[in-house]
Amino acid sequence: MRSYRQIFFSLVFVCAAAITPLKAQDTVTISQKGKAFSESSVTIKSGAKVRFVNDDTVAHNVYARIGSDKEDLGLQKPGEQGEISFDKPGKYRVRCAIHPKMKLTVVVE
Numbered sequence: 001m002r003s004y005r006q007i008f009f010s011l012v013f014v015c016a017a018a019i020t021p022l023k024a025q026d027t028v029t030i031s032q033k034g035k036a037f038s039e040s041s042v043t044i045k046s047g048a049k050v051r052f053v054n055d056d057t058v059a060h061n062v063y064a065r066i067g068s069d070k071e072d073l074g075l076q077k078p079g080e081q082g083e084i085s086f087d088k089p090g091k092y093r094v095r096c097a098i099h100p101k102m103k104l105t106v107v108v109e
């Protein structure tokens with residue numbers, strides 16, 4: 001039956017199209033310990049996320065300026081984590097609102 005074949009291949013195409021964008025999204029994990037980020041700089045692909053994990057004994061408040069927006073993860077207690085997405089290529093600075101010496105540069109390619 002020709003119509004069943006067409007439906008089958010249409011479904012395969014739709015599923016492949018739905019899965020592809022998910023594979024492109026990478027997540028890089030950055031730890032916070034000793035009132036510092038685990039890296040001073042990280043390079044990611046456009047559309048990827050950076051996950052910030054608080055492995056410290058004190059609270060942190062990670063934020064980044066992306067264009068005119070401020071991405072603020074709010075108060076992160078020890079053991080908590082949060083993610084920031086970076087959709088446009090560029091160089092972004094991530095800071096902690098509590099500890100001004102904490103700096104991370106995110107390069108988005």
Ligand SMILES: [Cu+2]
Binds near residue numbers: 098
């Ligand atoms: Cu902090």
